[in-house]
Amino acid sequence: MSSETSTPYTPASTSTTVAGNETVSLADEIKKYDTAKLIEFLKGQEDLGLSESALKILENEETKKDLKEVLAKYGVQDGRITDIPQFTPKPHNIDDKNEALIRSECYTMRKCFTN
Known part of the structure; x- marks a missing residue:
């Protein structure tokens, strides 16, 4: 009679015990791969x-x-x-004379709604 035993195969964790020495489980072995x-x-x-x-x-x-x-x-x-901690955005002042802002749709739309 042999002293070898083995655990049944399961995809998540497979290990074999031979004469009381545990081997690395299949899941642990696979984790080593990229x-x-x-x-x-x-x-x-x-x-x-x-x-x-x-x-x-x-x-x-x-x-x-x-x-x-x-x-x-x-x-x-x-x-x-x-x-996840919430944060409060910091307001930034934008000069109304900024050329990039004046040409933007956002500025044009703002003018339409504020007049």
Whole structure:
């Protein structure tokens, strides 16, 4: 009788224990790869039967991960955009004699509505 055991395959986390020594899970191994290169590799694997929509999901996950990292950097946890601090824009005075402003539609429209 052998002392080897293995856990059943699950796509999210696969690890094998051989004689009490744990190996790196498949999910941990895949995390080491550059996402774009991994997706390109998967596109070339016809026997996997991945649809374009499945590959799009993988590409979108990378974007979500990037967004989560940026939000976490600024103290926003769990994607709650309501945690993003609001700001009050500073008013800027614009000279009414500014040539660029006078030629703009905005200035012309303002003149129409204020007269």
